[in-house]
Amino acid sequence: MIEKYFDPSYIWTAFSQLMPFLKVTFAVSGLSILFGTLLGLLLAAAKLGKSTAARKLADAYTTIMRCTPSIVLLFLVYYGVPFLAGQFGLNLHDVHTAVFVVITFTLQFAAIMSEVARSAILSVNRGQYEAAVSVGLSPLQAYRRIVFPQAVVVALPNFANGLIALLQEGALAYTIGLIDIVGKANLIVAANFNAHALEIFIALALIYWVLSILIEQFFSLLERWLGRGKRTIKTT
Amino acid sequence: ACGSGDDAEGDDAVRKVKIAYDQASKPMSWIDENGKPTGYDVEVMKLVDELLPDYEFEFVGTTSDDLLIGVEQGKFQAGVKNAFWTEERTKKFLYPEEFLGLSSAGLVLRKEDENIKSLEDFASAGYSLAPIAANNAQYTVIEEYNNAHPDNPVKLQAGDSFTVDVVQWVNEGRVDGGVMIEGPFEKQVTAKDGPYHHLEEEVVYNEFDVIKTWPLFNREEKELAAAYDGAVKKLKEEKKLEELSEEFYGRNLFDVLDSVDR
Amino acid sequence: MQQSLNIPFLIDTFFTALSGVPITLAVTAVAMLIAVPAGFLLALSRVNEVPVLREITKVYVSFVRGTPIIVQIFITYASVPLILTALFEKYGIQANVYELNPIWYAFIVFSFSTTAILSEVFRSALSTVDRGQLEAAWSVGLTGFQSFRRIIIPQALVSALPNLATATVNLIKATSLGYALSLQEITLKAKVAANAGYNYIEAYIDIFLVYLILCSVVEFAFKKYEQRAARFRVQHV
Amino acid sequence: MLEFKGVRKSFGPLQILKGVDVEIGKGDVVVILGPSGSGKTTLLRCLNFLERADAGTARLGSLEVDLNRATKKEVHAVRQKTAFVFQNYNLFNNKTALENVMEGLITGRKQPKETARKKAAAALDKVGLSDKYDAYPVQLSGGQQQRVGIARALALDPEVILFDEPTSALDPELVGEVLGVMRQIAADGTTMLVVTHEMQFAKDVASQVVFMDDGVIVEAGTPGQIFDRPAEERTKRFLRRVLPDEYNYSI
Amino acid sequence: MLEFKGVRKSFGPLQILKGVDVEIGKGDVVVILGPSGSGKTTLLRCLNFLERADAGTARLGSLEVDLNRATKKEVHAVRQKTAFVFQNYNLFNNKTALENVMEGLITGRKQPKETARKKAAAALDKVGLSDKYDAYPVQLSGGQQQRVGIARALALDPEVILFDEPTSALDPELVGEVLGVMRQIAADGTTMLVVTHEMQFAKDVASQVVFMDDGVIVEAGTPGQIFDRPAEERTKRFLRRVLPDEYNYSI
Numbered sequence A: 001m002i003e004k005y006f007d008p009s010y011i012w013t014a015f016s017q018l019m020p021f022l023k024v025t026f027a028v029s030g031l032s033i034l035f036g037t038l039l040g041l042l043l044a045a046a047k048l049g050k051s052t053a054a055r056k057l058a059d060a061y062t063t064i065m066r067c068t069p070s071i072v073l074l075f076l077v078y079y080g081v082p083f084l085a086g087q088f089g090l091n092l093h094d095v096h097t098a099v100f101v102v103i104t105f106t107l108q109f110a111a112i113m114s115e116v117a118r119s120a121i122l123s124v125n126r127g128q129y130e131a132a133v134s135v136g137l138s139p140l141q142a143y144r145r146i147v148f149p150q151a152v153v154v155a156l157p158n159f160a161n162g163l164i165a166l167l168q169e170g171a172l173a174y175t176i177g178l179i180d181i182v183g184k185a186n187l188i189v190a191a192n193f194n195a196h197a198l199e200i201f202i203a204l205a206l207i208y209w210v211l212s213i214l215i216e217q218f219f220s221l222l223e224r225w226l227g228r229g230k231r232t233i234k235t236t
Numbered sequence B: 001a002c003g004s005g006d007d008a009e010g011d012d013a014v015r016k017v018k019i020a021y022d023q024a025s026k027p028m029s030w031i032d033e034n035g036k037p038t039g040y041d042v043e044v045m046k047l048v049d050e051l052l053p054d055y056e057f058e059f060v061g062t063t064s065d066d067l068l069i070g071v072e073q074g075k076f077q078a079g080v081k082n083a084f085w086t087e088e089r090t091k092k093f094l095y096p097e098e099f100l101g102l103s104s105a106g107l108v109l110r111k112e113d114e115n116i117k118s119l120e121d122f123a124s125a126g127y128s129l130a131p132i133a134a135n136n137a138q139y140t141v142i143e144e145y146n147n148a149h150p151d152n153p154v155k156l157q158a159g160d161s162f163t164v165d166v167v168q169w170v171n172e173g174r175v176d177g178g179v180m181i182e183g184p185f186e187k188q189v190t191a192k193d194g195p196y197h198h199l200e201e202e203v204v205y206n207e208f209d210v211i212k213t214w215p216l217f218n219r220e221e222k223e224l225a226a227a228y229d230g231a232v233k234k235l236k237e238e239k240k241l242e243e244l245s246e247e248f249y250g251r252n253l254f255d256v257l258d259s260v261d262r
Numbered sequence C: 001m002q003q004s005l006n007i008p009f010l011i012d013t014f015f016t017a018l019s020g021v022p023i024t025l026a027v028t029a030v031a032m033l034i035a036v037p038a039g040f041l042l043a044l045s046r047v048n049e050v051p052v053l054r055e056i057t058k059v060y061v062s063f064v065r066g067t068p069i070i071v072q073i074f075i076t077y078a079s080v081p082l083i084l085t086a087l088f089e090k091y092g093i094q095a096n097v098y099e100l101n102p103i104w105y106a107f108i109v110f111s112f113s114t115t116a117i118l119s120e121v122f123r124s125a126l127s128t129v130d131r132g133q134l135e136a137a138w139s140v141g142l143t144g145f146q147s148f149r150r151i152i153i154p155q156a157l158v159s160a161l162p163n164l165a166t167a168t169v170n171l172i173k174a175t176s177l178g179y180a181l182s183l184q185e186i187t188l189k190a191k192v193a194a195n196a197g198y199n200y201i202e203a204y205i206d207i208f209l210v211y212l213i214l215c216s217v218v219e220f221a222f223k224k225y226e227q228r229a230a231r232f233r234v235q236h237v
Numbered sequence D, E: 001m002l003e004f005k006g007v008r009k010s011f012g013p014l015q016i017l018k019g020v021d022v023e024i025g026k027g028d029v030v031v032i033l034g035p036s037g038s039g040k041t042t043l044l045r046c047l048n049f050l051e052r053a054d055a056g057t058a059r060l061g062s063l064e065v066d067l068n069r070a071t072k073k074e075v076h077a078v079r080q081k082t083a084f085v086f087q088n089y090n091l092f093n094n095k096t097a098l099e100n101v102m103e104g105l106i107t108g109r110k111q112p113k114e115t116a117r118k119k120a121a122a123a124l125d126k127v128g129l130s131d132k133y134d135a136y137p138v139q140l141s142g143g144q145q146q147r148v149g150i151a152r153a154l155a156l157d158p159e160v161i162l163f164d165e166p167t168s169a170l171d172p173e174l175v176g177e178v179l180g181v182m183r184q185i186a187a188d189g190t191t192m193l194v195v196t197h198e199m200q201f202a203k204d205v206a207s208q209v210v211f212m213d214d215g216v217i218v219e220a221g222t223p224g225q226i227f228d229r230p231a232e233e234r235t236k237r238f239l240r241r242v243l244p245d246e247y248n249y250s251i
């Protein structure tokens, strides 16, 4: 029964068709992660800061961004931003779709990152910060040199969760016609009239799997390197 | 296409318009191996473009959802996605006078169910139907049938456009039948090099309807729609559309135009 | 150029979408019920560097977390019945795999993927608890299990909760991928309703509202719980 | 009662314990003295399996275990009979002072909640913390935390208590009180192994004094032997700098 | 040199500091004595803005600040001139012993890396840790950690050092050495505020002894005044239990 529908040769051809689109995936997610992380850190700072207004604002932002389905947010950005710009006489209708996708992912990733960062920073014993300022570091330096390096170790697994999830959001970009590796897979499937979709998706899954293994290896190394001097609960 | 600033130059300038097309709806419209738009709907619009010196069409590939919202909002001036006509949709979009093409819808069935020729037969048999993407025109056809036959409806389920392989599903027995456009069935099963040619003896395609398909225009684009009407009329007279039907669907659907009731 | 919204449709469809909430919640609840303990165990196997289990966990996490859920759904949905049917035929089992409600596939896929995500959430959370806490628990005669339940988990929870909230909210939203299984959840219901008149904008607004309400409630609950769980911590100045 | 032999432990290339033997009778109080970094804490931790020794055996009453290869069950059994007072307190951060003390009683020893609460309160009262039952560790001063740690061990009423510098954060006034409490439970028959820098306590209460340096026991004996007639040069040097001159006057 | 007035601090309903005034001259060593929980740590923390006081002012040389309303800049200025030795050490977990000491020099004081390394090594050597430069805090014994904390403060060469029980985890041998180091830097003109339970140090080195209880200063004066002729009943009671009998002999 299976042989009737399953032809492994499709997997190989799919590889060569999919690979070129990996760079779109990288470009879009790379930019989104960069901007999203920066914005996320700002939000986390607001959440941990003294200003009640800033905290409320950051909280509200997080709630709305986390709770909005990506596709809705994408449409909001894709149609809303040019519309708003139009009110100011700017014509954004010819801006590349990738820009809207990056904006959308950035907004969403920032919300997730802000919580990752907040929980990680809070997990660092306050004594570490106190000791840092007591040796004459400014609060900013204390965070940068002492608190962050320790928080990063805690944040890494959750950051990787967000990052890897973002790499997979290609299906979303596809909705507005930006073809990344997921989009290309969909196109191949469509071009085959939905036949042999299983093989195409297996090829896609394999590419993603290799990618995630590479990312995890990298994070693993990072964690070990940054986690020097950490004493965790190992029961053995 | 970066001539965004020159819209204001006046009516005598060539107007650029964006025509969206469903990028994954072979053979009506899709992106070919070279990344170029093609398909019946797209090729017709390309011919229309050639006949309209005042307009320059830019084809934008996207998904159904984006196409519909984009045309409604004016991001695209028009869109083609094998759309059928319904009363309700005229509230959102501008339908032109002239239809774009014809679409043959049929049931894919196992050989032993060959005798099922219509949706009524299918419904009476109590058979299960492969899910159809909610934004697909075929869904509308079945839904309309169900509305017209409340006492004998087809079991209709919405699903994803990519994950349903109708021929496979029917053949493996996951469902009893599925709706398909004739063209794809030809290319998959009937054609010698089709991926499912080995199933030719096991599944059949029974056409139950041929339906007109339409481009959708933004409600403001009355002039564009009128220009389109003129051009398409000419193409029909020149039998250009019949050639394209032959090319993409493997059959000249205009032969049965007389029996098409919608 | 904006077209006016079809308000009656908007309102009708809101309730249509709302009627998809039970399915969404069912999938979310089942996935969470399975993923929380399973993810925790996987996290433990990595924290404790249990020889073989730890490697398996790594492979599991890298695959399930690393590949798009929609692809997993598709692969499962396409291949499991084929394989099962072949097996059934071989052993002469009389059963029709296609009669299985597709929600089972959703339960399986979402449980698996959430487990992978949570295993990392918990791993990070466990790393925030100082080993001295475990040692103290042992020293007063608690078993390993008791120490975790009474001392380690309550403390790890504080830093796990924000990320658990993210995971839950993401899961709720991800159940919309159930459309590939024809699950009658929020997104699918709204989009089916939209198809008749191509009222896609209205449908998306409804989808947005339903998820916003649903997720905000979940988020609020998590936030309150976090505040409770963190009572013992000093306030950051 | 408590006896251990040949305890060895290395961290990487660093040999910390180089074969340590100690024997303690029931109700005995053994004080371990030694310079910073000599391995005192490591020794206590090995006995309680917080650190796996590389070699060594321990006998606790009738229970005999290999410090390197003990099974989970043996480890648990040993821990059930002992209590540990940590150098850095290690209070349960998520529990109030009272809950910290109750935890071992309720969960570890399966005592009813009410009994546990009474015992915990009594233990906290003994160390002068009657007004801090409901404070979380972060709300306590260093000395208060240390006393909760002591109360937590005392309340368990174990056969053996391992103390790691139990009075380091206490003012002399309290040191006196706490040492008094310890003296009393020693009299009640609890065996104690105490790492401390309080010479006074060693002299007054210890049945045996052990002087450790660099992972080995340099010298062991009664307080009289060690303080008044130390045999080893290293011990003499340590004591010379340690004992206030006044001590010499008072002889 | 260092002067503070009317320092008040409450935690919720609990009033911990009820108006504390202290004045210290340049190179003076002021020792704060007091029972556990009397507010000594809190006082030091308020001076370094680790805790915001509810009221009070401080003068550090020419710098005058309101302890409650100090601006960020003022806070930073005060911290640049002071160093703090924590009761629970608070070493940077992600840095080795040497890096712990270098951090303030490089990042805080902007000194070149090489200079910083030399100073840091010298400071660690002074407290007897020449063999532990590259150990992380978790690899250090209690006393070693405490000494890194002291070295970290000393290396900064600040105008004022605030010590919170700097010798609690040290054996008497080391206590002597560390107190020697402190005595020496006091002689070099560093002002010191020391919370300690080491009476010997108080008697030997302090220019002033302050006795605190329950958030107020009960009595202050020269060591002679406080130890030999305490005026207040509370002080007398504390000292009676604190001072070994031998002390009385040695007078």
Ligand SMILES: Nc1ncnc2c1ncn2[C@@H]1O[C@H](COP(=O)(O)OP(=O)(O)OP(=O)(O)O)[C@@H](O)[C@H]1O
Pocket (backbone or CB within 6 Å): D011, D014, D016, D034, D035, D036, D037, D038, D039, D040, D041, D042, D043, D087, E135, E138, E139, E140, E141, E142, E143, E144, E169, E171
């Ligand atoms: N995890 C570790 N890795 C490497 N070395 C360690 C580790 N733990 C302790 N050590 C080293 O072992 C030696 C003994 O440490 P231990 O804590 O037993 O000393 P101690 O006698 O308790 O000293 P103190 O009186 O200062 O507490 C020290 O030199 C310390 O640096």
Ligand SMILES: Nc1ncnc2c1ncn2[C@@H]1O[C@H](COP(=O)(O)OP(=O)(O)OP(=O)(O)O)[C@@H](O)[C@H]1O
Pocket (backbone or CB within 6 Å): D135, D138, D139, D140, D141, D142, D143, D144, D169, D171, E011, E014, E016, E034, E035, E036, E037, E038, E039, E040, E041, E042, E043, E087
């Ligand atoms: N964050 C806090 N919340 C509530 N109470 C606190 C807090 N921090 C300290 N306290 C209380 O303030 C009092 C003074 O604490 P502090 O740490 O200043 O005492 P101390 O004099 O340093 O004592 P020790 O000698 O035991 O270290 C204690 O009773 C303590 O319980």
Ligand SMILES: [Mg+2]
Pocket (backbone or CB within 6 Å): D040, D041, D042, D087, D164, E141, E142, E143
């Ligand atoms: Mg020690």
Ligand SMILES: [Mg+2]
Pocket (backbone or CB within 6 Å): D141, D142, D143, E040, E041, E042, E087, E164
């Ligand atoms: Mg204190």
